[in-house]
Amino acid sequence: MPMLNDSVRAEIAHRFQALAHPVRIVNFTQTFECQFCAETRTLLGEVAGLSDKIAFQVHNFQIDKDEARVYGVDKIPATVIAGERNHGIRFYGIPSGYEFAALIEAIVMVSKRDSGLAPQTRERLAALGEPLHLQVFVTPT
DSSP, rough: OOSHHHHHHHHHHHHHGGGSSEEEEEEEOOSSOOOOOOHHHHHHHHTTOTTTTTTEEEEEETTOOOHHHHHHHOSSSSEEEESOOOOEEEEOOOOOTTTHHHHHHHHHHHHHHOOOOOHHHHHHHHTSSSSSOOOOOOOOO
């Protein structure tokens, strides 16, 4: 059974008309002992199917350990949004609720190859002397 209804699929497909460059959705999952892994894989597959500019890859977290290391994935379910390179964008857990809107926006931004940040923000970020690890935690309500 589909997770997205017809009106949501139509709205996302319309948003994805703005995709300029290919995007990869990479899902790390496993079959057993993973809450929301199956649902996440289904949801991401439906989203990826709404544009021919999106490639969808699924990796088994236990078997594809080297691939998980390449993307810096250390828990599941994990979703990586990447373009021509890995931008470090990860979603852990099922991207539902408000996180679903963030997932769609991340796909669009990666495809446009532009974060939308103001020039002053870009300058300040470029001046950072070492990598910054930023995490945002959310809980379902």
